[in-house]
Amino acid sequence: MPINDKYESPLTARYASPEMSNLFSPATKFVTWRKLWLHLAIAEKELGINDISDDAIEDMKGHLVLTEEDFRVATEEERRRRHDVMAHVHAFAITAPRAAGIIHLGATSCYVTDNADLIILRDACNLLLDKLARVIDTLSKFCAEYKDLPTLGFTHFQPAQLTTVGKRASLWVQDLLWDLRNITRARDDIGFRGVKGTTGTQASFLALFEGDHEKVEALDKRVAELSGFASSYPVTGQTYSRKIDVDILSTIASFGASTHKTASDLRLLVSLKEIEEPFEKDQIGSSAMAYKRNPMRCERVCSLSRHLMTLIQNALMTSSVQWLERTLDDSANRRVTLPEAFLTADIVLTHLQNIFEGLVVYPKVIFRHITQELPFMATENIIIAVVKKGGNRQQCHEEIRVLSHQAARRVKEDGCENDLIERIKKTEYFKCIWDELDQLLDPKTFIGRAPQQVEKFLEEHVKPALEPYKDVLRERKVTELSV
Template structure:
């Protein structure tokens, strides 16, 4: 990703755009020599000396595109007079940005598919491990560790679909001229509308796009940037939510991110195991979704056919959005490949809360199987529950509701059934089956186009 947004790739792409413009113009009858095309083809990549020449020219001309037009001409002298023929600066700058965003989406989609795959394996492994659910971060009905992971995966799948859609919707600015009217090319082709249209279409094809935007100003509409950055920012929300959940689980000591053998959590508190990877995800995710606001303000403040106050902003916003998403995915892959689960501690926490949740099962067993009065049973279990809650909250003791039920003669009929009534696996509903069905029906089909990438992906080592 860093290379994609590097100066080397940017200026290489400009040269490729100039080459394909020349090829298309030659095919349509303009006087461009074979030598010009050959020299351009042979010098698409800049060496150190070329970068130095370009820097000197830009310092002199105060114009980056013209500096590179002139620099390209020094190594392709046969083409020096036709490089950038009929074009405006945005021919290379805007079309290049569209190329980078398209290729950047492809890189992100591959990494996102790997993360989804790793997390799906985790969900499948722990599909049936009961764990305490939380609503309002208060104990709620049981779920499973794997089922909870599917909630993260589902959002990641939506992000995968949204980024795919943004990539597939991307068009090419094409060959539109200084204010989008194609006037310069109309002149070059002596008023031949069909050749101007053919030029636009041919360059679009040569650069690997299915279509060019039908109309533009000097620039492509900056709303396109919104449509591309929005799903990245949305992914940031997914990453933040997932990482926050893991941070909270780490506090509960139920699930932890990877922790290296010699890793130090705190310079002062030697026992600490801080969730620094997930904290980093949350930090970068907030930066990512904040970047989206720049795309809104840039799109909304463009004047007529263009202003230049979008340029410096976009040169920061677009690369940062892709680079931030990229490192978030790298970090999430590292986390999902090394999540640590502590089943005994999870079971211990369940044992503290499950007796309260099992009261309804006890009432139903008393009423349905032993003909007890529902209201009397409810009152009896209510009294015992409040006594047990007082022990937990006021005295700091363990939840002894089950022991109280076992000692109360009223509940003698269900004493033999208490263990089965308190079996955690009977409180998780269809969670294991939901995990299986979700992976088979939703995850696997979504990941099918990425099978080769997933099979070749190596585990991430995160150097912190």
């Protein structure tokens, strides 16, 4: 067939990291299924099922990784049987013949499908957390570097009191810090479905162990341990509750809201020419307008973050319609929703890391914007200074109100620079504070405790949160984007 004649998901074809793509690959899923069958057989043998031989266990251990022939056999069998789990039981039995009679003993399909999903979701959370820690660390260094640099603050995207470049960025860090906490909680709450049987009653295992309840409980605990979990869910239907998917995807959707907000802020600042995302030497911003330096990385973050935020609705709907012990209308949906959530979050993190590693700040542009607005913001300080010299507060307010409106009219109607300070210097009423005007207009006197807030935030909140990731953060590398 011709090349490129079938749809490929851009998540894997263009953007996602190799490690996250591999985690949600068929190879990882089916290897995990085989490991789960192995763990079940080991635990059943340990608890006295004599039909499981050492040779069977060794045969399974030696064939956990699927070959091309295994995939071919499983694909063909699924085409015949319309059942993916039984297709892979068949393929595993062929490649590990000494275990053929005991693979999947007592289990239902959800033993492998659901437990494998939980393992992969847990591992995917770990990948996200490592990358999120790196993003927070990189942005925190930016906060520290620019904690003292005054910049025009905005409310309603209208000029407001000054803040600092580092303080503004600390707001982004704080949101991401909460995401780190939320995803950690979601990961730590992931349990194991365990060995619960067809409707969650463990009836098949009770029959296998001839009515011995203690051995059935021991089996559930042992398989969970072999699979890397401290415990399994105490009760399930045929599946683990799809509310678990809601819990996990809600934290990832919340992360999407954080990243959309951060990238949107950066896009506004790029438009103001105060900050710029990385722009490569040969990068083209527009096919028509050669001068353009569009914030394509931030735009991509916003685009993908919006997709990320929508996926929680799928999980909510799926969870709400799981009839009684289970229904199968969750299966096709989850095959799309769960991988896409983690692949998208992974891509967003890669882009944010690349952006934060290469952010460019333009202090002179920032200062020019400050000087255009600061005279208006300084009026209260000027009034106080005049009053301290013996002036009347109401009279001073009226004097400066008139001058402010005159200056504002020139700015808006004639496109002139803000000349309020020049007007004050020419008005005899303000002569008593003429020599103080430069000090009264020093931008650093308008930023309050912004630098101190940043320092304290980084030391008392960010540093402890990143402590578990210190080994990850030592691995310094430049983050490249594939396309």
